[in-house]
Amino acid sequence: MNQPSLSYDFLTATLQDQPPVAREWPLANGVTARWRERGILELVPPQLDDHTDRVLISCGVHGNETAPIEVANGILRDIEQGRLPLAVHLLLMFGNPDAMQAGERYLDYDMNRLFNGQHAKHPATREAQRAAVLENAAAAFFEQAPNGCQRLHYDLHTAIRGSVFERFAIYPYLHERDYNREQLCWLESADITTVLLHSQPAATFTYYTSRHCQTDALTLELGKARPFGQNDLSRFEGINQALRRLLSGQRDPLPAFANERFQLFRAKYDLVKHSDQFRLYLHDQVENFTLLEDGFVIAEDQDVRYQAHGGNERILFPNPKVGNGLRAGIVIEPVAI
Known part of the structure; x- marks a missing residue:
């Protein structure tokens, strides 16, 4: 001690x-x-x-x-x-x-x-x-x-x-x-x-x-x-x-x-990894807050497809290696308060 x-x-x-x-x-x-x-x-x-x-x-x-x-x-x-x-x-x-x-x-x-x-x-x-x-x-x-x-x-x-x-x-x-x-x-x-x-x-x-x-x-x-x-x-x-x-x-x-002095975002939805068939279509080194092009397929898992809409969404914390049932990323969008 x-x-x-x-x-x-x-x-x-x-x-x-x-x-x-x-x-x-x-x-x-x-x-x-x-x-x-x-x-x-x-x-x-x-x-x-x-x-x-x-x-x-x-x-x-x-x-x-x-x-x-x-x-x-x-x-x-x-x-x-x-x-x-x-x-x-x-x-x-x-x-x-x-x-x-x-x-x-x-x-x-x-x-x-x-x-x-x-x-x-x-x-x-x-x-x-x-x-x-x-x-x-x-x-x-x-x-x-x-x-x-x-x-x-x-x-x-x-x-x-x-x-x-x-x-x-x-x-x-x-x-x-x-x-x-x-x-x-x-x-x-x-x-x-x-x-x-x-x-x-x-x-x-x-x-x-x-x-x-x-x-x-x-x-x-x-x-x-x-x-x-x-x-x-x-x-x-x-x-x-x-x-x-x-x-x-x-x-x-x-x-x-x-x-106007801030970049505020809200979580729109989670990318949930339901099974071992989950595929994330972002490169391994993609940065947090990367902008997602309108129509881009972000991920797929069996019959679930996550697709970007509007051109102002971004990705946060992408990680396809999480266990099944866990969040593999967050899709976010701009917001004002």
Whole structure:
């Protein structure tokens, strides 16, 4: 076990599964650190009241998406050493430590398809067990939040597949709630102006916290996935600085929302792989948000044909290698709110 101190490296300790001796210890500037589970650290600011925002930052849900982990660890290090003041109540999660250590997306099952109770269907997998831990930690964190505070969750990712728009956000399905335009403008301050508005429930972490913890939650896709130490972190400076401003209480006025400054899309329908006969007629390296020509046959599966209509649809997350019954891609279309 590691003795907690200002030099306690949370990322290294998470990867090596070395919990601290004490579950709670002081940091610089009056911040209190609380170790919750492996890879889960709560930071309590020196001033705490009913209006102090609660913020969950998660990364490493896919273990090979390392740049967001490095960004989050840099922020944590600066809070620990007093270089970055903390004005929010923060919960930081490194989602899948075993996969992070192995340099793999996942070990047994894609964790971001195991939230919202789906982990109960795959109890023997390591990711299902970990997803339950993350859900419980998030629920406990937000359950204690006063009614007057803002609840935010940013789940940070990168991707192996290229994208027409390098950075984009996914807004989980909100049911009866309205989109938070202030959050969309905050995304713009992080150099993210492409947003997918989901149109149905999902098994993602952000859908879980949005639905069950009443958070304003966003999945952020921030660029290319590379191994630890091989990331050009200058390409992540937008989200890095936006998070630092948020956590330190710098609330610069944001411009009013306007549709024309964003590329907003909604999920039109899923490409579902029903059988081993599924064929996707897109090349292996097709980029996310590639435009689909009117009439183009996207995929076929037995007697099911998926065909593009209108010339303004795009493809997102194409993957013909998923198991039968799972989503092999999403067809999206432009939308305004």
